[in-house]
Amino acid sequence: MTEENGKLGTSTITQIGLLVHDIEATSQAYAEFFGMENPEWFWTDTVDKALTEYKGELSQARAKLAFFDMGSLQLELIEPDHHPSTWREHLDAHGEGVHHIALIIEGMKEKIKVMEGQGMKLVQKGEYTGGRYAYMDTFQQLKVMLELLENDAQ
Template identity: 70%
Template sequence: MSGVLGNHFVTQIGILVNDVEKVSAAYAEFFGLEQPEIIITDTADIAQTRYNGGPTEARAKLAFFDMGSLQLELIEPDHQPSTWRDYLNEHGEGPHHIAFVIEGMQEKIMLLEGKGFPLQQKGEYTGGRYAYMDTFKELKVLVELLENDKQ
């Protein structure tokens, strides 16, 4: 059985934080890893971020730890409307999503929406696109779809 997404390999866990520099330093020390460079998501004109159906200027500071087959993503959102900001306000710091690499973003979004998991936020990044599906009620975490452009 291939599951809803055709892939059951979790590629990333996203964790919301209030201070990405502080928390990434703590992770680096805990795991004996180098503290990663903090990156900032693209501006709205590039990212084309949409949240709950409308455009948003939301941006976030990100830090990525590659942990073998799994990546940890630390996310410090700005105060613009986004899944990150609303989730952090509502639930506090902690896990936000589990991510899967998929092919056929539009088809997968439509498939999940048909199963009662609405699209919450989507956007572009250099080399691909993402979509957060609201699976919280059933899975207690959001599912992020990642589609990378073919090289």
């Protein structure tokens, strides 16, 4: 791995995730502000499909998601349910606002090991249709959480 590719093999931020209390109102506000179509929100998959793990334990946690394509990156709005998750914990502790920045990577298990070797612990992981995600606690080093996204080969 060359220095220019860093620890994850990429330096391209693909997404910014915001936690919100009311996805409908916030989504409408973004749509109006940017003159864009208001995307439909949807629920994340149930634990039997998503295999959501929070702090090493299976979690029933789900969230409403809405995505805005903002040129070179995507804005993700997240309204979590009441079950334990990084989303719920962060929203309760810090209120609405930025939760993470995301990068698309290849080799999820290896990248998690590299990051954990740097003191960046895995907080939550799960599956989505077409791939998987992992939230890494990078607050001490990077002052924001990183989300790793790995999409299945098309």
